[in-house]
Amino acid sequence: MRTQVGIVGAGPAGLLLSHLLHLQGISSVIVEARSRRYVEERIRAGVLEQGTVDLLNETGVGSRMRREGLVHHGIELRFGGRNHRIDFAALTGGHGVTVYGQHEVVKDLIQQRLADGGDIRFEAADVSVHETDSARPKIRFTHQGEVQELDCDFIAGCDGFHGICRPSIPPAQLKTYDRVYPFAWLGILAEAPPSQDELIYANHPDGFALYSMRSPQITRLYLQCRPDEDLAQWSDDRIWSALHTRLGDGAGWRLNEGPILQKSVTPMRSFVTEPMRRGRLFLAGDAAHIVPPTGAKGMNLAVHDVKVLAAALDGFYRKDAEQGLELYSETCLARIWRMQRFSWWMTSMLHRFDDKSDFDQRVQLAELEYVTSSRAASESLAENYVGLMRR
Numbered sequence: 001m002r003t004q005v006g007i008v009g010a011g012p013a014g015l016l017l018s019h020l021l022h023l024q025g026i027s028s029v030i031v032e033a034r035s036r037r038y039v040e041e042r043i044r045a046g047v048l049e050q051g052t053v054d055l056l057n058e059t060g061v062g063s064r065m066r067r068e069g070l071v072h073h074g075i076e077l078r079f080g081g082r083n084h085r086i087d088f089a090a091l092t093g094g095h096g097v098t099v100y101g102q103h104e105v106v107k108d109l110i111q112q113r114l115a116d117g118g119d120i121r122f123e124a125a126d127v128s129v130h131e132t133d134s135a136r137p138k139i140r141f142t143h144q145g146e147v148q149e150l151d152c153d154f155i156a157g158c159d160g161f162h163g164i165c166r167p168s169i170p171p172a173q174l175k176t177y178d179r180v181y182p183f184a185w186l187g188i189l190a191e192a193p194p195s196q197d198e199l200i201y202a203n204h205p206d207g208f209a210l211y212s213m214r215s216p217q218i219t220r221l222y223l224q225c226r227p228d229e230d231l232a233q234w235s236d237d238r239i240w241s242a243l244h245t246r247l248g249d250g251a252g253w254r255l256n257e258g259p260i261l262q263k264s265v266t267p268m269r270s271f272v273t274e275p276m277r278r279g280r281l282f283l284a285g286d287a288a289h290i291v292p293p294t295g296a297k298g299m300n301l302a303v304h305d306v307k308v309l310a311a312a313l314d315g316f317y318r319k320d321a322e323q324g325l326e327l328y329s330e331t332c333l334a335r336i337w338r339m340q341r342f343s344w345w346m347t348s349m350l351h352r353f354d355d356k357s358d359f360d361q362r363v364q365l366a367e368l369e370y371v372t373s374s375r376a377a378s379e380s381l382a383e384n385y386v387g388l389m390r391r
């Protein structure tokens, strides 16, 4: 089997890359470990920057997102029993974000790839990459009981944080930066109409809470918890009670409850690999970097990586120019580090750190006071959240 670009992983990064390459007349095959159903139902974050929305629209995969996505022009920050709105539209010249689940983006991309004759091998086992330093790298895998070998010009490692592509690069060739936070998020999806239109990020003495949504019928909520939290200890009643406390019912607002459809615990870390390339293997998305979800940047960074990679591959095939490929890692890392800083900062400002001193806790509140009272500080949060960047 032969293709131009072999892609490992059918998350947002791998699927969008395959779609962009198809539009440029470049062939690809995606090799995915899980089933189609599994990837389409995997609940993840769901905030799209305008640049992500624009790219999906411009490349013809935005019609359901335009119908069902919820456009937001601000968020609320709650702390010290008070509520402050950060008005993105006023602070960024009319920009906002779109709330649309990552798995919905994944469904739309799979549908489009299959309609365009795309080749996605779901439920591939024993996936491995070979000869990535040569001009003919290979992906080997077992599919429907048969061992397959895919000859490629390039391999895109879009296989997430736990994939095989990054570990295939000798550790001495990579520099990794890692920070693991001493907490996690307990996330629920509830069949309850959202109580208000915009997201709420709450800093409470019991810990962080986030109020979000997926649709006019479904609310998405998160609670800061221990990294080793046992979900069995969290009855539905306990979850709702903690959410009411931390999100602060009252003052004309009350969190709507409903049946809990799904519960999960997400660990929190910041992680970057440099460079994002080894020979003809290019890493993109979570395979190369992880952000804590507080800034809602994970999928947006993955989308940016593959946009840069698709343009670089276009330059290679159409103009025989290697420059884009040479600059791939550096170009992506500039944005990644900026968004790492933002995600770390939002995380640090909003969570309870049990090991911090009373002084540190007061400085955290002073930071929130500053962000919500200074136009310059609110503007900084807003432009990072909506994703404005020159490159």
Ligand code: APR
Pocket (backbone or CB within 6 Å): 008, 009, 010, 011, 012, 013, 014, 031, 032, 033, 034, 039, 044, 045, 102, 124, 127, 158, 159, 160, 161, 162, 163, 164, 284, 285, 286, 287, 297, 298, 299, 300, 302
């Ligand atoms: N072989 C084939 N596929 C694999 C392998 C493997 N050995 N290991 C992992 N995969 C697949 C996973 O099943 C998954 O479908 O790679 C895909 C990686 O997708 P994501 O984890 O969604 O990563 P990415 O596409 O980079 O998207 C980043 O995901 O975790 C969120 O917050 C993150 O929103 C961000 C987004």
Ligand code: PHB
Pocket (backbone or CB within 6 Å): 044, 045, 046, 047, 199, 210, 212, 213, 220, 293, 294, 295, 296
């Ligand atoms: C979500 O809706 O899942 C969500 C929203 C904002 C975040 C993280 C997750 O910062």
